[in-house]
Amino acid sequence: MSCLLEGEAEAEWLQDAGLSDLIGDCAEENGNIVLLSTLTKTQAAAVQRRLDTYTRSRRKKNKQPVRDVRDIFGVVGSGVCYFIYCSLQRSLTSDSRIAYFASPLRGSVREELFNTEIAYSEQAAILLKGSFPRDSRRFKDDICFPKIKIPKGRLGMTRIGDLSQQDMKKIPTLALIELTALCDVLGLELKRNKALKRKAAEHKLFGVPLGTLLENDQKLLPNTRVPLILQALLSCLEKKGLDTEGILRVSGSQSRIKSLERKLESEFYTGFFQWDNVHQNDVSGLLKRFIRELPAPLLTAEYLPAFAAVQNIPDLKQRLQALNLLILILPEPNRNTLKALLEFLRLVVTRERKNKMNLWNVSTVIAPNLFMHKGLPNKIPEGKEKQLAEGAADIVRMMIHYQDLLWTVPSFLVAQVRKLNESSSRKYQFYDKRIKNLLRKIHSDKEKTEKNHGEPSKVVKVQTPLLLKDSLEVHLTNGIKAADVLRQFQKNLCQNGWNIKDRFLAFQTSFKNVFFFLTGEHCLDPDTYLLDLYHVNPHAEWIIRPNPSFSRMF
Structure with a gap:
């Protein structure tokens, strides 16, 4: 297994970044102009570097050269830098609402701001100029990890799972471009391995690709997001292993572990397997074996080098920024499985007084199972074994400790998705004069809305399908939040004979344009200021519906 060659690596990168049309023999930018129009200055520079390298490699091979990159990026505005610099300064001095990501493991001694409104690569570029101090300290003691807090904008915070599937599919592409831009600014080489072509084991559970496992599991339980066998292993350990020293x-016993694996292969899906007599150390051994035996690494073969390279970033917040982007790039099955594992590992650490497993111990044990794989080369330079092992453990430690932050979608990526949706709606030509006139009226209404931004109140109708017969009329003022509407909704439910709690509801808005927007849903943060959201999306459809996670309770 080797890294991709020059030119080949850039071609694959451009393909994964959704920009493959730029490198064809008849390269056209029409299919990419929407994506390119959303990029920041550092993101555009990252794309340009890859196109430069690809162009040089093509010329060396005496193939037809692609267009000059200036033909593509000639319109990238210089105003981006001014806006970002001013915004960053405002964000560091404002009294924004804060979302705390305090780990439940142990008390933290310091607090740090983590800005998600501005692209991480742009923040890094400003730090590189010496505008703000960087923190290059390493934290070996668990108790020294700082408390990270995100200043909440008026549109609230977005977590993985809050976006619709259609919008979430756009995130990995944007996150890859941003990660590459961040690494370019930091002078960090973003290496990628070729995808593994390892034959999967002819088993039902162990050595089976995550996608295959989930496909089989979903035949039994639709909407399964984490393999059932992994859920069963974690559940068994939670019930009888958390306090085990x-x-x-x-x-565990290797003979018992192998016997347990064979028994699970034959009996797990029958529903008759008994977990009561299984030894907890054997289950933990089988858990690690399940991760190691996956045909491709849980962190993926392509991005495992990038995860490992995070340890080379000296600044803590920039390490977290890189990890955040890498988590967003992971395929959904891998990301969901990793989250289930990290949540369990955090539980283990919270019982440290009984099981004697602190955060560093847990990370040291788990790291080899995530960062070493049979299908990948493990060429470790002589004398570097301890350093690389500690680096991998440190990455796992950060993923456990800051997992809530890492599963947040940065606001600047959400804004780019919104811009993609808006731009996509405009790229269609107006072949029908009636449609053209109607859309002109919509945009005229939107301009009027923007001009009247200072109006004290707007009235919207919130749909409440399956719960209330009539829609809910809401007066949007500067201070009203999504949580306030939920309380109003709960009051209406009680008046109609319902008895329900706020936590079982999700307030959602559908970013929908009846003509050309792809329909998508965005589950709102309770702290979202709705008038601000209305000004961003005046034609949105507002819906209150039960949270799918709690649908079984109705």
Whole structure:
């Protein structure tokens, strides 16, 4: 397994970034102009570097050269830098509402701001100029990890799962471009391996690709997002292993583990397998075996080098920024499975007083299972074994400790998705004069809305399908939040004989243009100021519906 060659690597990168049309023999930018129009200055520079390298490699091979990159990026505005610099300064001095990501593991001694409104690469470019101090300290003691807090904008915070599937599909592409731009600014080489072509084991559970496992599981339980066998292993350990001294570290019996694996292969899907008599250390051994035996690494073969390279970033917040982007790039099955594992590992650490497994111990034990794989080369330079092992453990430690932050979608990416949706709606030509006139009226109404931004109140109708017969009329003022509407909705429910709690509801808005927008849904943060959101999306459809996670309770 080797890294991709020059030119080949850039071609694959451009393909994964949704820009493959730029490198064809008849390269056209029409299919990419919408995506290109959303990029920041550093993101555009990252794309330009890859096109430069690809062009040089083509010329060396005496193939037809692609267009000059200036033909593509000639219109990238210089105003981006001014806006971002001013915004960054405002964000560091404003009294924005804060979302705390305090780890439940142990008390933290310091607090740090984590800005998600501005592209991470743009922040890094400003830090590189010496505008703000960087923190290059490493934290070996768990208790020294700082508390990270995100200043909430008026549109609230977006977590993975809040966006619709259609909008979420756009995130990995944008996150890859942003990660590349961040690494370029930091002077960090973003290496990628070729995808693995390893034959999967002819089993039902172990050595089976995540996608295949989920496909089989979904035939039994639709909407399964984490393999059932992994859920069962974690559930067993949560019930009888959390207080076991040395759990995950102390090895079980190898003969019993192999016997347990064979028994699960034959009996798991029958529903008759009994977990009561299984030893917890054997289960923990089988858990690690499940991760190691996946045909491709859980962190993916392509991006495993990038995860490993995070340890080379000296600044803590920039390491977290890189990890945040890498999590967003992961395929959904891998991301969901990793989250289930990290949530369990955090539980283990919270019982440290009984099981003697602190954050560093857990990370040290789990790291080899995530960062070493049979299908990938493990060429470790002589004398570097300890350094690389500690670096991998440190990455796992950060993923456990800051997992809530890492599963947040940065606001600047959400804004880029919104811009993509808006731009996509404009790229269609107006072949029908009636449609053209109607759209002109819509945009005229939107301009009027923007001009009247200072109006004290707007009235919207919130749909409440399946719960209330009539829609809910809401007066939007500067201070009203999504949580306020939920309280109003709950009051109406009680008046109609319902008895329900706020936490079982999700307030959602559908970013929908009846003509050309792709329909999508965005589950709102309770702290979202709705008038601000209305000004961003005056033609949105507003819906209150039960949270799918709690649908079984109705």
